[in-house]
Amino acid sequence: MAKQYTKNLIKREFLKLLEEENFNNITIAMLAERCEISRNTFYYHYEDIYMLVREILRDELEKVDEEFNETFSWEESLLHAVSFLLKNKKAAQNLFRSIDKKEIDSYLYKICESVMSRYVDNECQSKTIDAKEYDKRLVxxxxxxxxxxxxxxxxxxxxKESPDKVIFRIGKLFDGNIERSLRISENLDEA
Known part of the structure; x- marks a missing residue:
C-alpha cells in the first residue's frame, strides 16, 4: 500500500512539475525533493524518468480500456480517452515536445485503436451485423x-482549440459510414 502511495505521489508531482518546467529541465533530484523522498526511493520505483513517463501513459491507456462505455459514440469515447491530455494540457505539451515522436505516436495509436476496435465490435454486436473480421480490422x-x-x-x-469541435464535426460528416461499411462486409466474399 505504501509502495503504491509513493508511486502515485511521484506521478502526481511529476505532472505538476511538467506544468511548470520543460521535461528536459526536470531532474530526479528535483522530483525527489518535491515529493519529499530520497533519490534512492525514486530509483526503487523507477529506473529513470522515461520509465516513469511510460508508466503514466500506460496507466492512462488502461483507464481508457477500463472506462469504455458501449453506449458512447466513437466521438464521445475518443474525447473521454484524451481527457488526460485535456486535463494536463501544459504537461502534455512539455512532455510531447521532449520525448521521441515514436512514443507519442505509439500512445495516440493505442488510444485510437482501443476506442475504434471496441466501437466497431460493439456496432456489430448491437446491430447484429455479421461483418468479416478482415473488414472489421480494415475499418x-x-x-x-x-x-x-x-x-x-x-x-x-x-x-489550442478544443478537440471536441473537430471530432464531433467529423462524426457528423461521416455519420453512418462505419455501420454502412460493416453492412457491406456482410455481402462481400472473404478477403
Missing part, C-alpha cells in the same frame, strides 16, 4: 489512422 485501421493524424496535428499545433 478500425482506417479510422484509427485518421484519428491519430488529427490528434497528432492538434498536439503539434499547441492543443
Amino acid at each position: 478500425t485501421d482506417f479510422y484509427r489512422a485518421a484519428l491519430v493524424g488529427l490528434l497528432d496535428k492538434w498536439i503539434q499545433d499547441g492543443m
Whole structure:
C-alpha cells in the first residue's frame, strides 16, 4: 500500500512539475525533493524518468480500456480517452515536445485503436451485423489512422482549440459510414 502511495505521489508531482518546467529541465533530484523522498526511493520505483513517463501513459491507456462505455459514440469515447491530455494540457505539451515522436505516436495509436476496435465490435454486436473480421480490422485501421493524424496535428499545433469541435464535426460528416461499411462486409466474399 505504501509502495503504491509513493508511486502515485511521484506521478502526481511529476505532472505538476511538467506544468511548470520543460521535461528536459526536470531532474530526479528535483522530483525527489518535491515529493519529499530520497533519490534512492525514486530509483526503487523507477529506473529513470522515461520509465516513469511510460508508466503514466500506460496507466492512462488502461483507464481508457477500463472506462469504455458501449453506449458512447466513437466521438464521445475518443474525447473521454484524451481527457488526460485535456486535463494536463501544459504537461502534455512539455512532455510531447521532449520525448521521441515514436512514443507519442505509439500512445495516440493505442488510444485510437482501443476506442475504434471496441466501437466497431460493439456496432456489430448491437446491430447484429455479421461483418468479416478482415473488414472489421480494415475499418478500425482506417479510422484509427485518421484519428491519430488529427490528434497528432492538434498536439503539434499547441492543443489550442478544443478537440471536441473537430471530432464531433467529423462524426457528423461521416455519420453512418462505419455501420454502412460493416453492412457491406456482410455481402462481400472473404478477403
